[in-house]
Amino acid sequence: MADAEGKATEAVEDVDEVEEVEEEEGGDVVNVSPPGLVGLLKSPQVLAAVQERLDFLQGAPSGYIQSLPKSVKRRIKALKKLQFEAAKIEAEFYKEVHDLECKYASLYTPLFDKRKDVVTAAKEPTDEECDWPSDDEKEEKDDEDVKNKIKIDDAEKAEEKTDNEGADVKGIPGFWLTVFKNVEMLSEMIQDHDEPILNCLQDVKVKFSEVESTMGFVLEFYFETNDFFTNTVLTKHYTMKSEPDETDPFSFEGPEIVKCEGCQIDWKKGKNVTVKTIKKKQKHxxxxxxxxxxxTVQNDSFFNFFSPPTVPEGEEEDMDEDLEALLAADFEIGHFIRDRIVPRAVLYFTGEALENDDDFDEEGEEEDGEDGEYDEDADPDYNPQSDSQKPEECKQQ
Structure with a gap:
């Protein structure tokens, strides 16, 4: 911001210099100033400097509240107390929503158990259970010329051949691995050495905490017997709260995760993908x-998800920025798995849920700027240095 002020100051000094020069040459002071000033204000650099200064002033306090009489300020305090009472009612609302989640979770459970049975080949679905139009069937109905272009007999034979070729395939191979790889925030966590393990993942469940005065949930990852660890279930506990913060009560916007706890993975010898061995030379x-x-150092792996960073009790306010960012990312992933992936797993497997997410993002982008254009100057997170560090092939995309 100091640079913006400096540019604005330089602009004013430039105006003074133009006026002084024209006065020394004997011109009429009344007539010479406007042309010089108009020309200067057409400069993009000057306009940018002035705009930056105006943006800075826009968020500055006007002093209106401070100038109000004491009796009016007293009434404002009453409004704030009312606002605090409203926040407490809102907190109770979210607690009841959590109770409803616990209630309806039991209704979802039988459906998700059937999903697991189909995925793991524990049960083959009946014809009635498979009575759902496929994408191919929808396209055939929409296209009246399909039957004229394709011979039905040949199509049926090809379909029968395909069915026979896949007769030995059980369940839906790689179901959860595909789901995770289709979601950007999870695919970034998955390394090549994680994929054989995630191929053994059979189910992901959400268990809501039903303990009175406690909000939270547990993510449960069920694995078949594998060559990597002896656990059959890996868990991640999230503790939530729904009450205004005493130190900042008006920041309350609903339930928030305040703590997460992973579990110990009992790796088999030489199979721990979360660590790697490096050799380092030391000189005496x-x-x-x-x-x-x-x-032995930490290795990039999806399974680091089960070893989240911990924050000592009472030190939440003194958290390091990097630690705070890691926890925020972990909380976001936990929420996404709970709210989106587990309830709609098949749609993330097929990619249909991703299309809906993309449509939602595009609508949001149109609101940010005219014609959907990206304005790097308006982006507070824009870092010009990151562009210079990108490989050439990335810049051309």
Missing amino acids: KGRGTTRTVTK
């Missing part, structure tokens, strides 16, 4: 000799 300062030291 006195003798000048070198030695090779083997060190």
